[in-house]
Amino acid sequence: xxxxxxxxxxxxxxxxxxxxxxxxxxxxxxxxxxxxxxxxxxxxxxxxxxxxxxxxxxxxxxxxxxxxxxxxxxxxxxxxxxxxxxxxxxxxxxxxxxxxxxxxxxxxxxxxxxxxxxxxxxxxxxxxxxxxxxxxxxxxxxxxxxxxxxxxxxxxxxxxxxxxxxxxxxxxxxxxxxxxxxxxxxxxxxxxxxxxxxxxxxxxxxxxxxxxxxxxxxxxxxxxxxxxxxxxxxxxxxxxxxxxxxxxxxxxxxxxxxxxxxxxxxxxxxxxxxxxxxxxxxxxxxxxxxxxxxxxxxxxxxxxxxxxxxxxxxxxxxxxxxxxxxxxxxxxxxxxxxxxxxxxxxxxxxxxxxxxxxxxxxxxxxxxxxxxxxxxxxxxxxxxxxxxxxxxxxxxxxxxxxxxxxxxxxxxxxxxxxxxxxxxxxxxxxxxxxxxxxxxxxx
Numbered sequence: 001x002x003x004x005x006x007x008x009x010x011x012x013x014x015x016x017x018x019x020x021x022x023x024x025x026x027x028x029x030x031x032x033x034x035x036x037x038x039x040x041x042x043x044x045x046x047x048x049x050x051x052x053x054x055x056x057x058x059x060x061x062x063x064x065x066x067x068x069x070x071x072x073x074x075x076x077x078x079x080x081x082x083x084x085x086x087x088x089x090x091x092x093x094x095x096x097x098x099x100x101x102x103x104x105x106x107x108x109x110x111x112x113x114x115x116x117x118x119x120x121x122x123x124x125x126x127x128x129x130x131x132x133x134x135x136x137x138x139x140x141x142x143x144x145x146x147x148x149x150x151x152x153x154x155x156x157x158x159x160x161x162x163x164x165x166x167x168x169x170x171x172x173x174x175x176x177x178x179x180x181x182x183x184x185x186x187x188x189x190x191x192x193x194x195x196x197x198x199x200x201x202x203x204x205x206x207x208x209x210x211x212x213x214x215x216x217x218x219x220x221x222x223x224x225x226x227x228x229x230x231x232x233x234x235x236x237x238x239x240x241x242x243x244x245x246x247x248x249x250x251x252x253x254x255x256x257x258x259x260x261x262x263x264x265x266x267x268x269x270x271x272x273x274x275x276x277x278x279x280x281x282x283x284x285x286x287x288x289x290x291x292x293x294x295x296x297x298x299x300x301x302x303x304x305x306x307x308x309x310x311x312x313x314x315x316x317x318x319x320x321x322x323x324x325x326x327x328x329x330x331x332x333x334x335x336x337x338x339x340x341x342x343x344x345x346x347x348x349x350x351x352x353x354x355x356x357x358x359x360x361x362x363x364x365x366x367x368x369x370x371x372x373x374x375x376x377x378x379x380x381x382x383x384x385x386x387x388x389x390x391x392x393x394x395x396x397x398x399x400x401x402x403x404x405x406x407x408x409x410x411x412x413x414x415x416x417x418x419x420x421x422x423x424x425x426x427x428x429x430x431x432x433x434x435x436x437x438x439x440x441x442x443x
Contacts, residue, residue: 011131012140014201018124019144021194022085024155025117028187029092032156032257032275033163034110037180039258042100045386046258048107050379053254056111057371060118064365065218067122077123077130078204084120085195088113089188096184118368127198130205149283155190156272159183164268180268225362234432235350235359239366241432242343244425245306246367248418249339251374252313252332259316259415263408264325274329281333289338298346299434303426305338310422317412317419374421378414385410 035049091113098105132140162185165177229236260266260274293301312331319325344363351359385406401409 009131010197010201011203012143014197014199015127015131016140016144016147018195018198019148020151020154021191022117022120022124023148023151024159024187024194025088025092025113025191027152027275027279028155028159028183029110030114031253032271033180033183034095035254035258036261038103038106040261041180042103044103046379046382048103049110050254050375052107052111053114054372054375056114057118057368059111059115061365061368061372063119064122064368065222065361067119076204077127078199078202081120081123081127082199084116084123085192088116088120089192091116092191093185093188096181124198127202127204130202145286146283149279149286151194153276153279155187156276158190159186160268160272162186166269222362222365225359232351235347237428237432238347238350239362241425241429242347242363243366243370244421244428245309245339245343246370247374248309248313248421248425249336250367250371251378251418253336254375255378255411255414256332259411263411264322274326277326278329278333278336281330282337283333285334285337286341287337289334290341293342293345297434298342298349299429299432302339302342302346303429305335305342306422306426306429308335309339310419310426313415313419313422317415374418377417377421381414381417382410385413 030053035046038044038048039046091109095106095109095113098109100106128137128141128144159182161177162182163177163180226236229239256275256278257271260271266274289301289305308331312328312335315324315328319328344360347359347363
């Protein structure tokens with residue numbers, strides 16, 4: 001009963017709702033509409049989305065240590081988070097007002113939006129300890145993650161009428177569908193609207209820390225953390241393997257909307273339903289696999305989950321059966337939730353409790369760096385097999401493939417490149433020593 005009272009406090013609800021809010025942006029802009037707008041509507045190739053995304057993630061990875069240090073020692077976390085959130089929402093909203101001919105402006109706004117979204121995360125994470133402490137903070141963090149999944153579903157559903165002019169099969173005569181750019185302003189409004197409770201209800205607490213560190217020291221600590229992985233067998237190997245896992249999974253998230261449209265031929269309504277079902281499956285997968293992980297070796301679980309990813313992506317490439325595709329969509333959601341549920345505790349069991357913070361910081365930095373390479377590999381593979389490139393012309397002439405089939409094939413080959421990444425990660429991961437006991441490794 002005490003726990004319920006704490007969860008229902010306004011500041012706790014306000015903090016958790018920010019997770020609900022920011023996933024509306026990540027689902028609608030990053031996964032569902034912007035890339036499809038650039039590729040399908042404006043007829044640009046994948047590079048016009050993938051390279052700007054990689055640049056924004058590279059910039060975020062570079063400044064993340066400095067922002068992390070700032071979030072640790074600043075008592076103005078809410079101000080920084082508000083400014084980054086506002087910047088992201090303004091950039092997304094402005095994308096809807098830019099004429100299609102000014103493509104560089106759209107790209108620049110996307111870089112600003114995505115960088116701002118990522119840059120706000122250290123401040124948001126740090127504000128958790130203004131609303132909860134100790135084990136209760138872990139519980140509240142889990143609520144935020146759960147609301148994040150809900151936010152992505154609600155965001156897709158609320159924005160869909162502005163794109164199609166209908167709500168699934170129900171036509172809305174009072175609302176005109178503006179196509180994919182119609183998602184931009186509603187997404188920006190919803191992000192800011194659901195983020196406001198955090199700024200209004202959360203009272204930032206002053207952190208009492210023994211010392212302050214400079215930005216230079218923050219970067220130096222990264223190098224020290226990397227060197228210190230030698231003290232704990234398997235940690236560096238784990239981080240490298242997880243880099244490849246994250247690389248592949250992040251690229252799937254970025255491109256699942258476009259793949260569903262171009263290769264699977266799903267319309268906007270079907271694609272929204274497909275992603276809603278996948279997201280619900282991710283919630284279920286997180287819960288079920290989290291429960292199973294209590295009594296099952298984590299290393300073995302991760303190997304099974306990543307093998308599941310390999311098989312599922314391979315089947316996406318090989319099958320055209322839509323019943324199988326919908327089942328695979330649910331399986332992707334389960335595997336997505338499962339991977340994120342198991343990798344964090346695996347790392348936690350490999351290092352001392354007292355050093356969890358800095359190794360999780362390294363883990364987070366690695367995840368953002370992974371989001372740089374995967375999209376570049378994807379866009380390179382797709383570009384190589386365009387009909388106006390020499391590999392594409394060669395494949396078209398030698399195998400007598402028409403341009404439409406070759407276009408779809410290029411996306412399937414891009415998925416194959418992700419399978420290769422996952423297999424490489426699995427090869428590296430197999431030599432990691434399993435934790436010698438259940439629970440955290442003791443210092």
